Amino acid sequence: MSDTPGIVVMGASGRMGQMLVREVQAHPAMRLVGAVERSGHDWVGKDIGIAMNGPAAGVYVTDDPLEAMAGAQGVIDFTTPQATIELSVIAAQARAVHVIGTTGMTDEDLAKLDAAARHAVIVRAGNMSLGVNLLTQLTKQVAAALDEEFDIEIVESHHRHKVDAPSGTALMLGEAAAEGRGLDFREAYVAARDGITGARAPGSIGFSAIRGGDIIGEHDVIFAGAGERIVLRHVASDRALFARGALKAVLWGQSQTPGHYSMLDVLGL
Numbered sequence: 001m002s003d004t005p006g007i008v009v010m011g012a013s014g015r016m017g018q019m020l021v022r023e024v025q026a027h028p029a030m031r032l033v034g035a036v037e038r039s040g041h042d043w044v045g046k047d048i049g050i051a052m053n054g055p056a057a058g059v060y061v062t063d064d065p066l067e068a069m070a071g072a073q074g075v076i077d078f079t080t081p082q083a084t085i086e087l088s089v090i091a092a093q094a095r096a097v098h099v100i101g102t103t104g105m106t107d108e109d110l111a112k113l114d115a116a117a118r119h120a121v122i123v124r125a126g127n128m129s130l131g132v133n134l135l136t137q138l139t140k141q142v143a144a145a146l147d148e149e150f151d152i153e154i155v156e157s158h159h160r161h162k163v164d165a166p167s168g169t170a171l172m173l174g175e176a177a178a179e180g181r182g183l184d185f186r187e188a189y190v191a192a193r194d195g196i197t198g199a200r201a202p203g204s205i206g207f208s209a210i211r212g213g214d215i216i217g218e219h220d221v222i223f224a225g226a227g228e229r230i231v232l233r234h235v236a237s238d239r240a241l242f243a244r245g246a247l248k249a250v251l252w253g254q255s256q257t258p259g260h261y262s263m264l265d266v267l268g269l
């Protein structure tokens with residue numbers, strides 16, 4: 001048996017799934033051992049390489065995550081909240097590192113992940129890129145340095161297929177801003193203004209979402225004061241960015257004790 005960890009890609013036909021399959025296959029320190037899709041998907045039963053219009057990979061897409069996880073040391077999962085919660089139980093039973101990029105999780109979902117993380121390593125982040133994780137730290141610092149005269153607004157833009165809003169990244173940035181300013185994030189959160197909203201509530205953090213075309217992911221954190229404005233911006237121009245962060249996380253997780261970690265832990269930020 002090889003020393004390199006065997007990795008399963010969940011949601012293998014998706015925008016992120018295909019990117020992850022390519023990156024895992026190209027990585028010298030891991031092996032692709034499984035590819036999972038939802039039941040009824042027409043890739044189930046096919047060789048993942050052929051399904052992606054490339055050479056055969058010798059890995060057949062399955063709709064059974066339990067079968068795919070046999071002999072795997074890690075699973076990378078960018079799918080849906082429901083699929084991620086179901087997989088977390090299986091990954092914990094297999095003691096495999098579960099790297100989660102899925103966004104749109106509820107508090108109830110997160111509590112279930114906490115339960116799974118008592119038995120296995122989970123690394124979860126709404127954005128796996130180095131740039132965004134660094135931006136969360138900068139956002140916290142700027143929010144702490146400026147007083148309430150500077151209103152905080154977060155504007156995010158994504159492709160037309162995205163199903164959740166605000167984005168996971170926007171929420172990470174908002175939480176960092178709230179922490180920096182000593183605010184309760186839930187109380188500060190304001191989304192989707194429409195109609196006669198009244199004047200802006202002091203101490204609030206506003207979120208706006210744009211959806212269109214093939215935008216991969218853009219985020220502005222705006223600190224708007226009187227006569228001046230600071231804008232912290234991240235622009236993603238390649239999804240490989242997120243996949244590479246996930247690969248880093250699954251390797252990092254191999255040497256950790258069970259727990260629910262973030263990319264800040266992986267990157268040491």
Ligand SMILES: NC(=O)c1ccc[n+]([C@@H]2O[C@H](COP(=O)([O-])OP(=O)(O)OC[C@H]3O[C@@H](n4cnc5c(N)ncnc54)[C@H](O)[C@@H]3O)[C@@H](O)[C@H]2O)c1
Pocket residue numbers: 010011012013014015016017036037038039041078079080082083100101102103104125126127128129168242
């Ligand atoms: N954290 C990050 O850095 C980051 C980056 C990009 C996307 N995302 C998130 O990743 C998720 C997926 O994004 P996407 O653009 O790849 O979406 P997508 O719709 O292209 O892919 C999701 C895939 O999951 C599959 N799937 C659904 N249920 C499944 C199940 N039960 N078992 C196996 N597969 C299942 C779907 O069939 C689909 O192929 C979203 O939540 C998105 O916000 C996170």
Ligand SMILES: O=C(O)C1=N[C@H](C(=O)O)CCC1
Pocket residue numbers: 103126127158162166167168169170216217
């Ligand atoms: O394409 C998506 O969907 C993305 N989702 C993440 C988010 O919700 O922030 C990261 C950026 C791309």
